[in-house]
Amino acid sequence: MARESKKEESLIDTAFAYYFNRTDRLLRLHFTKLMSERNIDLTVEQWFLLNRLSNKKPISQTDLVDKTFKDRPNVTRLLDGLEKKGLLIRTDDPDDRRKFAIVITKAGTTLLDKITPFMLEGRKIVYDGLNSKDLTSLKRISKTIESNILQNWDLFNSSAK
Known part of the structure; x- marks a missing residue:
């Protein structure tokens, strides 16, 4: 039994995915701490979506799903939260009534502008x-x-x- 445990341990120790997962978790905790210290109610997933919208061009939910590697229900939930906060709007897509065109609001742009300086400072720590x-x-x-x-x-x- 001890021999199997040793084999599993060495397998995980050589799995880069394990290190990527650990790093991802720490980066998310770092982001949460940065937001919490400034009393900003924003998750890293919401920040990703806002950044994808920052060019101010309308984008479909399907495109957001494709660009973020998140599933459709998760993106819908995230968009709902951002819309309730007034950070984006969804309008009917003029070319396809089954779709929404999603656009960042002025409040969303203002929030990104506020966050960017301390995100860049945070990166300096992370990439030291x-x-x-x-x-x-x-x-x-x-x-x-x-x-x-x-x-x-x-x-x-x-x-x-």
Whole structure:
């Protein structure tokens, strides 16, 4: 029994996904702390969506789902919360009555403008000890892993059956 435990432990210790998950969790906690210290009621998921809307061009919910890798019910719930806070509006899409066009409001833009300076300061803490080459490599590696998964999505899904 102890031997199996050792094998499982070494497997997790060599799994980069484990480290990505830990880092993701810490980054989310860091974001929550930054917001809490400033009495801003915004989750990291809501912040992601607001940033996607920040170019002020209308976007469909389907496009937000695709760009954020979140499922449709989760995006709907997040949009509902942001709409209640007055940070976005949903209007009927003139080209397709089954869709909504989602746009950030002035209040949403103002909030992003308020958050940006301390988010940039927070990044300095998070990325301390990493140079621009490190960060470029990290982004490239992350994009490569993402691309590998997406290119083999059907393979991953068929093996789970």
